[in-house]
Amino acid sequence: MAVEICVKAAVGAPDILGDCPFSQRALLTLEEKKVPYKRHLINISDKPQ
Template sequence: MALEVAVKAAFGAPHLLGDCTQRVLLTLEEKKVPYKLHLINLSDKPSRLRMNPEGKVPVVKFDDKWVANSDVIVGIIEEKYPERPLKTCFYHEQVYIFIKNNLRNTWKCFSKFSITQKHAQVKKFRFFHLSHFCKNIFLIL
């Protein structure tokens, strides 16, 4: 059974696809989930409010209930259609978050110090430690 998807129609051209729909539609296409597309004219409030009282689009109908918010929609699609997963592997996601947080924290440390001979040595050590860490982590991946 095809999912019903309501997205924004282009302004001034109600038969063309509008902006801000890419995330949901690309997820459906990549996972090869069948769907029926409804183009919603944003100036037509009654039809929009029937699907979602807040009037937001895109919305997708799951189990006779319209769901808004592309983050929520993509999460539900990922759960209901686990074949062809689009979510990153948990391990890679954790490594990315770890590296990102360490780089951010190291950069904050660099930016807090004034440049003196003593602080330059501290920065040099921290930079060496960070570059050594990055080389090793990429060898693991």
């Protein structure tokens, strides 16, 4: 079972990981511990409701 994680997308490029250090730290931790995850990129200029 994969963990779902929502992270900030890059400004102007909603399909690329953004510059949020907190999101990057969480992703690095999941990678290092080999935890399966599913990444959801959130476009800050078009936030979901």
